[in-house]
Amino acid sequence: MKKLLIVLVIILPVAAALYFAKFKSGANFLTPAFKDQQEEKPKPLAKYTIEALSKTQFAASQIILSEILEETADFTSRLFYFYVDPSIASGQAKKVSGLINIPKAEGVYSVIVMFRGYIDKENYQTGAGSVRAGQFFAKNGFITLAPDFLGYGKSDMPSENPMEERFQTYIASMTLLESLANLNQALGKEGGVTADIGKVGIWGHSNGGQIALTILEISSKSYPTVLWAPVSKPFPYSILYYTDDFDDRGKMLRRVVADFEKDYDAEKYSLTNYYDRIKAPIELHQGGADEAVPVKWSDQLYETLKKLGKEIEYFTYGGEDHNFAKGSWSTVVSRNIDFYKKQFNKNQ
Numbered sequence: 001m002k003k004l005l006i007v008l009v010i011i012l013p014v015a016a017a018l019y020f021a022k023f024k025s026g027a028n029f030l031t032p033a034f035k036d037q038q039e040e041k042p043k044p045l046a047k048y049t050i051e052a053l054s055k056t057q058f059a060a061s062q063i064i065l066s067e068i069l070e071e072t073a074d075f076t077s078r079l080f081y082f083y084v085d086p087s088i089a090s091g092q093a094k095k096v097s098g099l100i101n102i103p104k105a106e107g108v109y110s111v112i113v114m115f116r117g118y119i120d121k122e123n124y125q126t127g128a129g130s131v132r133a134g135q136f137f138a139k140n141g142f143i144t145l146a147p148d149f150l151g152y153g154k155s156d157m158p159s160e161n162p163m164e165e166r167f168q169t170y171i172a173s174m175t176l177l178e179s180l181a182n183l184n185q186a187l188g189k190e191g192g193v194t195a196d197i198g199k200v201g202i203w204g205h206s207n208g209g210q211i212a213l214t215i216l217e218i219s220s221k222s223y224p225t226v227l228w229a230p231v232s233k234p235f236p237y238s239i240l241y242y243t244d245d246f247d248d249r250g251k252m253l254r255r256v257v258a259d260f261e262k263d264y265d266a267e268k269y270s271l272t273n274y275y276d277r278i279k280a281p282i283e284l285h286q287g288g289a290d291e292a293v294p295v296k297w298s299d300q301l302y303e304t305l306k307k308l309g310k311e312i313e314y315f316t317y318g319g320e321d322h323n324f325a326k327g328s329w330s331t332v333v334s335r336n337i338d339f340y341k342k343q344f345n346k347n348q
Helices: 002-024 032-038 044-048 050-054 131-139 162-189 207-219 251-263 295-307 329-344
Strands: 064-071 075-084 094-103 107-115 142-147 193-205 225-228 282-287 312-317
Touching (some): 044 162, 050 162, 064 162, 075 131, 075 162, 094 131, 107 131, 107 207, 131 142, 131 329, 142 162, 142 193, 162 193, 193 207, 193 329, 225 329, 295 312, 312 329
Parallel strands (some): 107 142, 107 193, 193 225, 225 282, 282 312
Antiparallel strands (some): 064 075, 094 142
């Protein structure tokens, strides 16, 4: 009995000391199952919150001009490419194609970057959704660039995660805007045409309007911006609204969104929470009979931005559809030209 007591007296203090030392040094005594429950899941999409993107450094890419797609007396339409930095593109550089319209006459030209609305990949060709307006702008003295986005045209494939694919439109757009610093290098053989990269505007239609608004929030730069019937509702309602058009009535998309919201706060990805970051002048256009973007969305966008003291002008067109194809298209694009020229000439 005495031997047992001696052993306990020696062993118990030593065991206690060892336990205390391990506890103090940060050793983890949780069971594997409980430890797994306590560890946070990786959140690879956290880098796409609007706040995170606003702090991201987007590296400028070289802009590569490729084949001629159309040539007129006033402008040349060409395919172009740029690359998204691998550090923000899932570990590898991603090629993005697009359509550039270059005026024929020698001179210095302002630049419009154009963001189109949603188009099915099966029906898409480079420049679709913005080609007509882009050609009009080129005829009236602007260089225009319209990115296809990943997965479209001759671009590389996007992420397999549908939510990340959506967010990758923002990094492609921001990269293109940064890459305009290299545009004149690409234009070197274009017959005396020079881009004034101090005068850059944005044009966005439908979902491209959503992209444009988000880019204005991420960058907080004063790019003069034209919006045609933009999608301006909170995320993810802004995409769930359209599920009736899907073959499965949006069943798969709702599942994707539900899985996303298990791990992420959707409010941090919603443009409606960051309107205060917008510093750009905006011209907003909305058709009164638009079946894709309800008039009240643009009404609310205008009222909200006005209350925030933003510079915005709003035009509505009774009876017009989503593409202003009922007779108002020429009026809309002419107003766009006047808006850009006014804004670009402000500081002269």
